[in-house]
Amino acid sequence: MTNKTTTGNNYWFIFHNDQLLLEKKNGNYQIPFASEAPITENINTSILNVLLENNQNKTYGISRPKKIPPQYEWIGLRASYDYISLESYKTAGKAFEILHWDKNSRFCPACGAPMKQKSDITKQCPACGKELYPSISTAILVLIRKKDSILLVHAHNFKGTFNSLVAGFLETGESLEECVAREVIEETGLKIKNITYFGSQPWPYPSGLMVGFIADYQEGEIQLQKEELSSGAFYTRDNLPELPRKLSLARKMIDWWIEQTDTEIK
Numbered sequence: 001m002t003n004k005t006t007t008g009n010n011y012w013f014i015f016h017n018d019q020l021l022l023e024k025k026n027g028n029y030q031i032p033f034a035s036e037a038p039i040t041e042n043i044n045t046s047i048l049n050v051l052l053e054n055n056q057n058k059t060y061g062i063s064r065p066k067k068i069p070p071q072y073e074w075i076g077l078r079a080s081y082d083y084i085s086l087e088s089y090k091t092a093g094k095a096f097e098i099l100h101w102d103k104n105s106r107f108c109p110a111c112g113a114p115m116k117q118k119s120d121i122t123k124q125c126p127a128c129g130k131e132l133y134p135s136i137s138t139a140i141l142v143l144i145r146k147k148d149s150i151l152l153v154h155a156h157n158f159k160g161t162f163n164s165l166v167a168g169f170l171e172t173g174e175s176l177e178e179c180v181a182r183e184v185i186e187e188t189g190l191k192i193k194n195i196t197y198f199g200s201q202p203w204p205y206p207s208g209l210m211v212g213f214i215a216d217y218q219e220g221e222i223q224l225q226k227e228e229l230s231s232g233a234f235y236t237r238d239n240l241p242e243l244p245r246k247l248s249l250a251r252k253m254i255d256w257w258i259e260q261t262d263t264e265i266k
């Protein structure tokens with residue numbers, strides 16, 4: 001790996017599984033910032049650079065939580081959103097994805113030889129020359145409007161009781177818009193139209209990209225795919241169920257729609 005010589009301090013993104021090490025300072029939480037790695041026992045990954053503009057971010061994993069000094073605390077990566085700045089949360093997500101890639105690309109998928117680090121985000125097989133980069137799983141989200149309401153569903157795999165947007169993974173040979181239409185018909189039996197791009201968000205659980213779309217209901221009755229969804233219905237603005245947390249793109253899209261409706265009413 002290329003270890004750039006850095007003078008001065010680094011932000012250290014240290015993970016035990018999905019737990020991120022945070023430092024408490026004056027009642028606030030932050031990413032440890034120091035010249036040397038704060039904990040050096042039981043490191044079970046390479047120490048990798050997390051390339052961003054400031055070029056001062058390093059990450060590694062440790063195999064089991066040692067007794068840590070009292071100024072540190074383990075916080076789940078998702079929960080860290082509530083404790084640290086948005087910038088730090090985003091960098092932590094990138095660090096987590098890089099570590100996930102490092103752990104899952106130890107051997108060449110073509111010939112089985114141990115891979116060698118070539119750059120911060122490249123590994124190369126010394127035997128056959130195959131190169132590997134961090135791979136990303138792309139998933140779509142779609143907010144479906146029907147008059148003054150939107151479709152919200154609850155999927156069995158949601159971590160909580162909230163309702164959210166129809167979502168699904170992109171398949172090979174498919175455009176994002178085709179994926180949106182397919183997922184909606186598969187999961188709800190509805191036909192939609194006017195599929196337009198909204199925005200995207202890295203989703204480091206463990207290595208995803210969420211791509212959000214807005215669409216309008218065209219025709220059909222809701223017929224839920226029971227293996228995936230436990231409920232689904234159209235909700236008006238004053239009748240919304242529990243929504244996803246603020247950190248998600250789904251919530252950003254729902255909030256956008258609520259504001260739109262607000263503006264139209266006024």
Ligand SMILES: [Zn+2]
Binds near residue numbers: 108110
């Ligand atoms: Zn190989």
